[in-house]
Amino acid sequence: MLKRFLRHGTLNITLPDGSTRRYGSGSPEAHVRLRDDRIVRQLVLNPELAVGEGYMDGSIEINDLREFFAVALPGVYKAERPWFQKPLDVTKQTFRKLGMANNPFRSRSNVAHHYDLSGELYDLFLDVDKQYSCAYFAQPDLTLDEAQEAKKHHIAHKLNLKPGMTVLDIGCGWGGMALTLARHYGVKVVGVTLSREQHAIAVKRAEEAGLSDQCDFRMQDYRDVTETFDRIVSVGMFEHVGTPYYEQYFGKVNDLLTEDGLALIHTIGHVGPPNYSDPWMVKYIFPGGYSPALSEMQAAVDKHYLVTQDIEVLRTHYSKTLGLWHDRFMEKADKAREIYDDRFVRMWRYYLLCMEAAFRVGSLLVYQVQIGKHMEAAPITRDYLYPYEGERQRKDTAFAKAAE
Known part of the structure; x- marks a missing residue:
């Protein structure tokens, strides 16, 4: 299995009997020690799940987790599975939709699993505005x-906002995006979330900022919203919808959007054809989660005759974001142990570094898909996305004419 997976980089493995084997060649190079025979069998049968669980419980020791993912992830994503793992892959493909059956009840449970963790945890590594999604390194x-501030304004420009517009924020998190849009762009925002923890903080933040009249935060499933809006924004929520509900999701976007409206969907996606979610990530971090292929999203958009206005692909921005989150988290790891325990710290560290590598050398990236109901719902050039650059160019042109 390892000879098939490892094409770039070197992996040194010390087996439970003390013998050492070396796979691959060149750099990067990682060292792994397996502590018992049971983990060897599990690695062969279901490597993605076994590595994560083994690292969490200490049956796998990894000297440098960042280097390990730099070696392991490229091979896992690109290599053909050995014959003895193919039955498991068939099973995963067969049950992938069942695992993403995010009906309203299950959606609430899945959201609570991750987003209703202690608020103190997220304060350890997020920015001051609590943006838990890909930053934009302009x-x-x-x-x-x-x-993170640049990300919010980049999205705001794509929404092409005018004062007085109404905006729906699907999956509003702790309210940072909605508060920014209300404060800086003069719009009214309805933010919906299924997380009690996030909802309470968002409402409090709106009150403290004096923006309660512009920001209406609700504990509500987006499927239960009935008003129409000039703009719809969703950042980091589409990954929790699940492929069985894509057509319903974009159907609801279509219903809630005014005829001249715009929607901006910011989501993690993956390169290549439809696949299945990492089993460790689904079990421990994001139950019901799935990062779609662009083709899966577009098929659902097309089903409702919505017009794709623009697609931007943020490729390594999330890798840099996750790396910074990890470093900040580890600086305060002792506090995280006080909140939870050492196993949780190991789990969270594995999650952040695995995802960092997945966006750098794996198959993950971020899509920002802008959609409307007709061909000119958005301006037909991209000048409006960079207003400050446009202003600079106008000044340069004026200066050149004056010089002449």
């Missing part, structure tokens, strides 16, 4: 807080 030297 300049390579931006801090995490600056890049």
